[in-house]
Amino acid sequence: MTPPAVEARALTRRFGAFTAVDAITFDVAPGEVFGFLGANGAGKTTAMRMLTGLLAPTSGGARVAGFDVARAADQVKRSIGYMSQRFSLYEDLTVRENVGLYGRVYGLRGREIADRLARLLDRLGFAHLAGERVGRLPLGWKQKLALSVALLHEPRVVFLDEPTGGVDPVTRRQFWELIYEAAAGGTTVFVTTHYMDEAEYCDRVSIMVDGRIAALGTPAELTARFDVASMDELFVRLARPGPGAA
Amino acid sequence: MSAPASAGPRAPVGDAPVVAARGLGVRFGRAAALDGVSFEVRPGELFGVIGPDGAGKTTLFRVLVSLLVPDTGESRVLGLDPVGDLWALRARVGYMPGRFSLYPDLTVEENLRFFAAVFGTTPERGGALIAPVYGQIAAFRDRRAGALSGGMKQKLALSCALVHRPEVLFLDEPTTGVDAVSRREFWDLLGELRGAGLTTMVSTPYMDEAARCDRVALMQGGRLLEVDTPAAVAAGYPLPLIAVRVADPRARVRLLATLRAYPHAHRVVPFGATVHYTDARPGGDAAAIADALAAHLRAAGFAGATAAPTPASVEDRFMALMGPEGA
Numbered sequence: 001m002t003p004p005a006v007e008a009r010a011l012t013r014r015f016g017a018f019t020a021v022d023a024i025t026f027d028v029a030p031g032e033v034f035g036f037l038g039a040n041g042a043g044k045t046t047a048m049r050m051l052t053g054l055l056a057p058t059s060g061g062a063r064v065a066g067f068d069v070a071r072a073a074d075q076v077k078r079s080i081g082y083m084s085q086r087f088s089l090y091e092d093l094t095v096r097e098n099v100g101l102y103g104r105v106y107g108l109r110g111r112e113i114a115d116r117l118a119r120l121l122d123r124l125g126f127a128h129l130a131g132e133r134v135g136r137l138p139l140g141w142k143q144k145l146a147l148s149v150a151l152l153h154e155p156r157v158v159f160l161d162e163p164t165g166g167v168d169p170v171t172r173r174q175f176w177e178l179i180y181e182a183a184a185g186g187t188t189v190f191v192t193t194h195y196m197d198e199a200e201y202c203d204r205v206s207i208m209v210d211g212r213i214a215a216l217g218t219p220a221e222l223t224a225r226f227d228v229a230s231m232d233e234l235f236v237r238l239a240r241p242g243p244g245a246a
Numbered sequence: 247m248s249a250p251a252s253a254g255p256r257a258p259v260g261d262a263p264v265v266a267a268r269g270l271g272v273r274f275g276r277a278a279a280l281d282g283v284s285f286e287v288r289p290g291e292l293f294g295v296i297g298p299d300g301a302g303k304t305t306l307f308r309v310l311v312s313l314l315v316p317d318t319g320e321s322r323v324l325g326l327d328p329v330g331d332l333w334a335l336r337a338r339v340g341y342m343p344g345r346f347s348l349y350p351d352l353t354v355e356e357n358l359r360f361f362a363a364v365f366g367t368t369p370e371r372g373g374a375l376i377a378p379v380y381g382q383i384a385a386f387r388d389r390r391a392g393a394l395s396g397g398m399k400q401k402l403a404l405s406c407a408l409v410h411r412p413e414v415l416f417l418d419e420p421t422t423g424v425d426a427v428s429r430r431e432f433w434d435l436l437g438e439l440r441g442a443g444l445t446t447m448v449s450t451p452y453m454d455e456a457a458r459c460d461r462v463a464l465m466q467g468g469r470l471l472e473v474d475t476p477a478a479v480a481a482g483y484p485l486p487l488i489a490v491r492v493a494d495p496r497a498r499v500r501l502l503a504t505l506r507a508y509p510h511a512h513r514v515v516p517f518g519a520t521v522h523y524t525d526a527r528p529g530g531d532a533a534a535i536a537d538a539l540a541a542h543l544r545a546a547g548f549a550g551a552t553a554a555p556t557p558a559s560v561e562d563r564f565m566a567l568m569g570p571e572g573a
Contacts, residue, residue: 171298177499232454236430
């Protein structure tokens with residue numbers, strides 16, 4: 001049995017009297033595309049920060065890529081990739097320079113970096129853009145590049161936080177095809193999104209409400225269990241935040 | 247759509263367009279942010295500008311609310327020229343910029359009073375129009391704006407944009423980054439304002455929100471690809487469209503490859519729980535194409551594959567209009 005790529009056990013984080021994440025427990029399998037959904041303020045970001053070793057749990061715990069997020073946060077960080085719409089690449093550096101920088105940050109050797117850069121440029125059809133400053137690329141291209149860079153060190157788990165926000169519909173789908181490829185190669189993909197059609201693209205999804213996991217399963221299981229036509233309908237039914245949600 | 251009983255906005259009289267743009271062009275260096283943009287918004291319309299980041303939505307809004315002078319073309323808002331009549335115009339339009347633009351250290355109520363004072367009025371005098379919006383956040387009137395949830399911040403920003411009883415409202419990406427539930431609530435509010443007769447122009451990157459508008463402009467690369475009702479935009483999809491499902495979602499990568507290799511495939515994209523297959527034969531019998539496709543897939547080893555004609559959505563049409571540029 002391969003151990004799970006992500007295991008959360010009663011993972012909890014309190015800020016003063018407020019419980020942002022309330023004893024959530026779940027596993028994510030290697031190579032799985034796992035959608036982590038919830039309304040703004042439901043606790044997704046806090047949970048992600050704990051799973052990526054950036055924030056210590058108040059109680060409970062989690063293992064990511066086999067490492068304890070509280071006791072081995074550095075190993076966790078080395079074993080994962082991360083991208084979001086807000087944090088991705090250095091706009092003033094070229095494509096080649098960004099790849100080189102992240103490659104060295106993750107301890108790749110010069111030869112490995114060169115090989116992976118060539119593969120990445122070929123896969124994205126970016127060969128003519130290696131010397132282009134990232135800031136000059138269209139948003140959708142940037143996001144595809146950012147995902148490829150987050151996968152550069154072949155992490156066991158990649159965390160994607162609203163990676164497709166504002167991206168055009170064609171590029172958004174190309175981005176998801178890159179996600180499928182990564183998953184088919186064994187990388188676990190942990191992704192948040194506000195596009196409910198993207199929830200349907202995940203192998204399994206969880207929906208967080210007020211710090212807890214209110215639903216977890218494949219999109220087909222969940223729509224059947226809750227007798228709804230789509231993930232959008234399910235989300236609206238479950239995720240309506242309380243009036244005091246902050 | 248239910249109209250509130252109380253007085254609505256100071257509605258413009260007659261059928262003259264509330265917003266009219268002809269050939270608007272804006273360049274930033276060598277890049278065209280707006281390129282020959284022409285359209286009209288009619289009185290009482292909820293008009294959506296739908297497009298991804300970088301399409302030019304914010305530039306268009308900034309021109310119309312007099313914050314940016316276009317390089318070419320001209321526009322009229324309420325019959326006034328945003329370039330020449332900007333001071334007369336500003337008092338009569340409500341504008342909610344895309345970035346959160348309230349004072350985070352002021353309370354909800356202080357923000358509202360501040361924006362009212364700027365326009366020489368009070369929240370009480372803006373009452374009828376802002377009531378349905380402000381009513382949803384009034385319980386938090388003493389909370390600092392910076393401590394509100396994303397959805398509530400948007401409602402406060404909308405209240406502040408309405409407080410001087412504008413005749414036309416410009417909302418630039420009010421729902422970007424907001425979760426699906428809060429987005430739905432926000433559009434419900436816009437529906438109420440529409441019922442009260444307010445003309446509203448709103449931009450969004452979420453294609454599914456097009457359905458909430460009377461008419462939409464699809465925007466990409468500084469140009470308008472299409473302007474029409476959402477139904478007409480979707481109905482303009484030029485080729486047979488088939489929704490394909492397979493029993494095992496994990497077969498999706500192989501399914502996409504198989505469909506793309508099909509001799510008549512024009513475009514194959516993941517679409518929610520299905521894959522949308524566009525056939526290259528214009529005017530082809532969609533039902534017959536779907537049957538042949540399903541048989542082909544089952545023969546290729548996709549047990550339980552189904553294929554059925556499906557009406558195109560605004561998003562399908564947008565992808566078709568984008569052309570090879572986005573593909």
